[in-house]
Amino acid sequence: MTAVTLLTQADCAxxxxxxxVLARLGRDFTLKVTEIDMATNPGRRIALAAGVLFPPGLLLDGEPFGYGRLSERALRKALRHRTDTGDTIINYDV
Structure with missing residues (x-):
């Protein structure tokens, strides 16, 4: 299972x-998605630690994956790699 942290904000297309994208990939991979608003203290702390400049920000098992428009292809590749290797990174404290 991959822990996915999604940093969001209101009215964000x-x-x-x-x-x-995460809902679609959730059919092929076991994902535990946690959505955190970047306007909250935990959201700001995680965004700062992960280098997320603007939403959405995405972390996989606590490791920064990216921010802005999410590439389904790149995320699928990263999830496939994690499934194959079992790589896990420690989560940031929320």
Missing amino acids: LCDHAKT
Whole structure:
């Protein structure tokens, strides 16, 4: 299982796109998705630690994956690699 942290904000079309991509990939991979608003203290702390400049931000098992428009192809490749190798990174404290 891959822990996915999705950093979002209100009225964010790219955040909605990221949620759609994650829902689609959730059919092929076991994902535990946690959505955190970047306007909250935990959201700001995680964004700062992960280098997320604007939403949506995505972390896989606590490791920064990217921010902005989410590439389904790149995320699928990363998830496939994690499944094959079992790589896990420690999560940031929320």
